[in-house]
Every structure is written in C-alpha cells, then in structure tokens.
Amino acid sequence: MTVDSPLASRSDVLEALQRPIDPRHFKTRRQGVKELTYVPWSTLVRCLQHRAPGYSWELKSVAQVGDWVTVTGRLSIPTADGPLLYENVSSEPLKSASHAPPVETAASSCLRRCCAMAGLGLQLWELD
DSSP states (O other), X not given: OOOXXXXXXXXXXXXXXXXXOOGGGOEEEEETTEEEEEOOHHHHHHHHHHHSTTOEEEEXXXXXXXXXXXXXXXXXXXXXXXXXXXXXXXXXXXXOSOSSOHHHHHHHHHHHHHHHHHTTTHHHHTOO
C-alpha cells in the first residue's frame, strides 16, 4: 500500500513505513571481519517518497569531537494527526578507510537510523 495523501493518518503512514523493504534493494559491504547488509540512503529516500509523501530530512548539527565527526539529523513526516519526528546521531572517524567524506558517511548512517526508528528498513537492524 502506498500512502497517496500527504495528510494520511498516523496509523496509515506507520503501517506503510513498517512494510519490509524488498531484499533486492539490499547491499553488502565488509567492515573489518564482518559483512554488513544495508540499504543505500538513496533507496530509503525513494521509499520515503512513496510511503511518506511530504517528508523532510535535515541535518540539525555537525560537530567535530576529537578525531570524529558527529551529526544529528531529524526525519519529519507529516500526518493528519500531527508530524512524526525522529532524531538520531551518528559519528564517523575523520580518518576512515571509506572513500566518502566522513560527514556524508555519518549523515547517511543517521538517515538510516532515523528511518529505522520510524520502522522503515528495521528488518535489517534485526538481522544481527
């Protein structure tokens, strides 16, 4: 079910968000000795566009803490019953093996965490 109205009820939006993401969208990467399964941020954005029309994502803060960058982000989803708000924090070392800038890596991780709090992609957090 796709939520067609930007002002759908809270329960309809939550039901749509909690539907599992099709595993064909999963990616894997190695982190140390562990292989991680994840959904790219761009796939989560497409899911949000279909399941939670009118959503917004913002980085509320970006800070350097020692040798780490820390971001705080907020996912806001409008519903007929008032907005759903999810905030989370993610950190990334400034010197990382990743080719992406640490702020981008932390921001995409933060978005994934906010989505999981809303139920979107939560099945991946339950794989461990």
